Amino acid sequence: MSKLPSLKNLSYLLALHQHQNFNRAATACNVSQSTLSSGIQNLEEQLGCQLIERDHKSFLFTGMGEEVVEQARRILTSTEELLYFAQSQGKTMEGPLRIGCIPTIAPFLLGDLSKKLQRDYPNLQLNIREDTTTNLLHLLRNGELDVLVLALPIDIQGNQSYVLGRDPFKLVMHKTLAEKLEEPVQYNKLPDNSIFLLEKEHCLTGHAVAACELADSSKINPFTATSLHSLVQMADAGLGATFLPQMAIDRGILNGTDLVALKPTGKEASRDIGLVYRPTTNRRQTFRRFAEVVAQLLPEPLLE
Amino acid sequence: MSKLPSLKNLSYLLALHQHQNFNRAATACNVSQSTLSSGIQNLEEQLGCQLIERDHKSFLFTGMGEEVVEQARRILTSTEELLYFAQSQGKTMEGPLRIGCIPTIAPFLLGDLSKKLQRDYPNLQLNIREDTTTNLLHLLRNGELDVLVLALPIDIQGNQSYVLGRDPFKLVMHKTLAEKLEEPVQYNKLPDNSIFLLEKEHCLTGHAVAACELADSSKINPFTATSLHSLVQMADAGLGATFLPQMAIDRGILNGTDLVALKPTGKEASRDIGLVYRPTTNRRQTFRRFAEVVAQLLPEPLLE
DNA sequence: TCGTTTAATTAGTATTTTCGATTATGATAA
DNA sequence: TTATCATAATCGAAAATACTAATTAAACGA
Structure with missing residues (x-):
């Protein structure tokens, strides 16, 4: 079996990947440029494959190079963790x-x-x-x-x-809209397109729809917001209702607004x-x- | 940040853990006993903690030593995988x-x-x-x-x-026992204690009971077998019935016996x-x- | 008591790593 | 075009390290 690549050389590769420049990478590693350069070459030889393509002047990581970087990062992380774990004698919260x-x-x-x-x-x-x-x-x-x-x-x-x-969901709307509703709120009492949600990248959206049994998608406004604070502003402007997590309300996200938080339908309306x-x-x-x-x-x- | 432990020293530690003897471990690593000994000491110094307790003559891994061994094994495995992956150029099935x-x-x-x-x-x-x-x-x-x-x-x-x-379960019994049964077999037609299963270490047992809806445990004989072949022999001796995976039957585990395989109850009677x-x-x-x-x-x- | 086995130690040697200086190449500016 | 700059590779010497063989020290069994 051939010799294992050294952690040092793997860390050189990571630094090079991060800085995309031999000199800066070498500085970051506290070694000279020549050391780092030969370290990388060494690594390529040991692994028996090209990690970076040199086209005079500049260079580019090969596909294999990128893969090796990923893997190397995990190895180094594990080793750092081992080191820290041992040095702290396994103490917690340090x-x-x-x-x-x-x-x-x-x-x-x-x-x-x-x-x-x-x-x-x-x-x-x-x-x-x-x-x-x-x-x-x-x-x-x-x-x-x-x-x-x-x-x-x-x-x-x-x-x-x-x-x-658990973090309960609340249905939040302007107090004038809320007057004629009772808890838990039946969504069919709300007008179509009156519920605003976050972009679907946010898992909050999916969780809220599921937990609050919001199957009737005709109530959901197709316009999506990028943050809870914009949802609050839209609701405060009277555009409609929205779901907010209790955590946000507890930390005062509704302060200074005319919004009220009502209990939505769904027996486990929470995330x-x-x-x-x-x-x-x-x-x-x-x-x-x-x-x-x-x-x-x-x-x-x-x-x- | 202090220096990372070297893979070499970690591998010395693993070898020592495996062989529980400095000389044999050193031989396995193709180094001298002194090299391995100082490698371990080196490691202990770097990690800032005792890995093995020496009581003159013999030694014992400390709790921390065992932990480090576990972690080190993962690190070395990852590195070996990286090496092999690169050397084989990521080729599959090599x-x-x-x-x-x-x-x-x-x-x-x-x-x-x-x-x-x-x-x-x-x-x-x-x-x-x-x-x-x-x-x-x-x-x-x-x-x-x-x-x-x-x-x-x-x-x-x-x-x-x-x-x-999927691998279907079949209820296997002596052909004379099977004569008056129809498929899928109703377990209440079987006498108490007439179904033999493997020891509970084998997941087959749990899977069979669940998949074949064998809730009525009075039918299960408390004696458990250690292999499918002994189950077959017990069934062939007319002691009762048992569950066998289709795979085993396909490879002829029933050849030379007077056993028949019947479809059991359970709409997904398979693993x-x-x-x-x-x-x-x-x-x-x-x-x-x-x-x-x-x-x-x-x-x-x-x-x- | 003596020989054996164990791990640690020591001192000398071999190997590897690292650096600084230099070279080669291309890009950029004058 | 030429000079300058920035880049990465190369080279030889110096430094650091890893390794070995021989030795020591302790424990055990005959």
Whole structure:
């Protein structure tokens, strides 16, 4: 069996991929350009295939090169995790914690969360990324994030997860519109096209439609918003109603508006908030503790 | 950030864990005992924690040492996979393929399968392990196997899977017992304690009970068998009936007996045969092609 | 007590890695 | 056109490291 590529050379490859320039990559690695250059050549020789195409002056990663980069990133991440795990003697709630969170949770959770975590666990270094579910899962897979706070259920693609709590949906509309309605609101009392939702990239939309038994799509306005705040503004302008998560309402998203929140139809009109992490992690203890802290900030904590 | 541990030292640690002896481990690594010894010490220093307890003469892995071994095994496996992937230029159906298979599938599949694979893909080196579902999943996780052929549904623990085909259950009994029965067999026509099953370690048992709607446990004999062949012998001796997968019957497990196979109750009286692999694999193409070959050998192939 | 087996240690050697300087190539500006 | 700049590859010397053989020290069994 031929010799394994060295982690050092793999990290050179990653740096080169990131900086797309030998000198800058070398600087980032704290080595000379020649070291990095020969490291890459070495790697290509060991792997027996071309990773980058050199066309004098510049270069380009080959398809294989890109694949190797992906794989190498995972290997290096695992090794870094091993190192950190051992160095911290497996202690919980220490070291960097890279959290991914979706846009319909992040603004209503992370403020209080990071305040609390920084107070109670000063050795925990938080690093937060807000993005769509799909992108976050990709970053998790590649080891660029440690743990995700998402709305479930979703396809977690080979990761592990558990539910932290429930976040009820409320039907939000201008108070003048709400006057003649009683809870739970029957959607057929609403005019057609009067319910506004987020773009379908946001899982909130799907979850709300499912949980609130909003089968009658004629009530849904085809115009979609890009954020909860624009939904609020549209509703406040009297254009119609919308669904908002209780979390957002609790953090005052309706303050200064003339909107009221009503209970919608659907006996489980809520979304689940859950934690997702790689099955190969060695930080389950930390994630568990983290989960408990997050759960305390949810409208309906649900953690055995 | 401190320096990453080297793959070499990690492999020394794995060898030591495997051989539990510095000399033998060193020999296995093709290095001298002193090299391995200092490699381990080096590693302990880098990781900043004790991995093995030395009590003069002998040694013992610490808890942390065991954890590090687990993690290191994954890292090395990934790196080996990367190496092989690159060296084979990502070609499919080449190189070693380490297959795990359960005892109620293996004997009726692997003969034909390996013959076929060796003929069509001479560059594929098969390596087959037969064990229980639980053990196979553990070996898969640790990178000691590449792909599993199992009966689904089961908890695949963060792995990925798909179904290859269906394998119907048949109720097998002595022909004299079968004379007065009609298909599908109503279990209440059978005497109490007359159905023999495998030990509960075999998932076949659970699958059969569920799929064949065998709720009435008074029919099940508490004595359990350890292999399908002993079930056959017990049934042939007239002790009672049993469930066998169609695969086994097709490969002639009833030859030379006075047993007949009847259709049992249950509108989906069958188990699914599926493939399981790590989500981080880079050999999906190979697994897919492999799956197609396996599917062709199943009673009811089911692969889109 | 002596010989055996074990892992750690030591000192010398071999190998690998790294750097700085240099070269070669193309792009850009004068 | 020529000079200048930026890029990546190459080369030889220096530094760091990995490795070995021989030795030590401790434990065990005959």
